[in-house]
Amino acid sequence: MIRLQALGFSYNGRPLLRQLDLAIPAGDLLTVMGPNGSGKSTLLRLLRGRLQPQQGQVLWPEGEAHRLSRLRMAQLVAVVPQQLEQPFGFPVRELVAMGLYARRRALAAPGRRDWLLVDEALQRCDVGHLAGRTCARLSGGELQRVLLARALVQQTPVLLLDEATSQLDMGHRDRVALLLQQLCYGEGKTIIQVSHDLNAAAQLSRRVLLLSAAGQVLALGEPRQVLTAENIRRAYGVEVEILAEADSLRILPRPLPAWSGQSLSAAGTQAGSAGAGRSA
Numbered sequence: 001m002i003r004l005q006a007l008g009f010s011y012n013g014r015p016l017l018r019q020l021d022l023a024i025p026a027g028d029l030l031t032v033m034g035p036n037g038s039g040k041s042t043l044l045r046l047l048r049g050r051l052q053p054q055q056g057q058v059l060w061p062e063g064e065a066h067r068l069s070r071l072r073m074a075q076l077v078a079v080v081p082q083q084l085e086q087p088f089g090f091p092v093r094e095l096v097a098m099g100l101y102a103r104r105r106a107l108a109a110p111g112r113r114d115w116l117l118v119d120e121a122l123q124r125c126d127v128g129h130l131a132g133r134t135c136a137r138l139s140g141g142e143l144q145r146v147l148l149a150r151a152l153v154q155q156t157p158v159l160l161l162d163e164a165t166s167q168l169d170m171g172h173r174d175r176v177a178l179l180l181q182q183l184c185y186g187e188g189k190t191i192i193q194v195s196h197d198l199n200a201a202a203q204l205s206r207r208v209l210l211l212s213a214a215g216q217v218l219a220l221g222e223p224r225q226v227l228t229a230e231n232i233r234r235a236y237g238v239e240v241e242i243l244a245e246a247d248s249l250r251i252l253p254r255p256l257p258a259w260s261g262q263s264l265s266a267a268g269t270q271a272g273s274a275g276a277g278r279s280a
């Protein structure tokens, strides 16, 4: 169980997350959603102790997140980032093997069992055929699957994904969605993901946390309770149609308005003006 208690955070005095209370039980599949700049990635950084809360706490069973060592945190949580900060010259198989280091005491070369683990993760993420390629030459979607494989090799109880499937084609997105469900519902991992994909969140998640543009909690709960037309309008300032059936929830965006010569500011489509809706 991870607990956020009255969590608050500001950048340069500009408040972002405020009074956030949240309990994340083991085995949760929580999707964090909200407009650009609402604090989703910041929340993930606070969760893994890379940022220190200015108010409140982020509590893991082992202690406050920002007080845990990097090694301890790497044994608890594997992160799939949006992208690599720098292009990597490593071969794919070696990058994935880096996920092993949180579990190994010495800097010894990986053994046979380690490489089996690496190859299994490569297969699960459908990047086995890329094992010998250089990371710097991968496409965006290929690299995202390689980074997911690295996270699997880390064998942590918790996975954090920051828009980790944003560059996948439809086929790979479905495949990774199934893999995430298997990891969570079949293998008991806790998954906390940031996503802009309302439909994937609706199908996959146990719970959704929807933030407002100002970084406050608009709604938290099961997808059906959170992903309502009203909440989506308040968060993003867009109109959607919700098709709710017994075993599925589909969110259909209304067609884009035709451009009729108005300026963007007059169209009022910015998420920052969430709640105002479209004036066009």
Ligand SMILES: Nc1ncnc2c1ncn2[C@@H]1O[C@H](COP(=O)(O)OP(=O)(O)OP(=O)(O)O)[C@@H](O)[C@H]1O
Binding pocket: 011, 012, 016, 034, 035, 036, 037, 038, 039, 040, 041, 042, 043
């Ligand atoms: N190091 C920083 N210093 C100052 N401001 C920052 C810093 N990092 C992020 N911000 C600002 O804080 C806000 C929240 O950023 P964050 O990356 O958490 O948003 P997000 O919800 O993940 O957005 P997106 O959907 O665009 O990925 C943004 O306005 C961003 O510009």
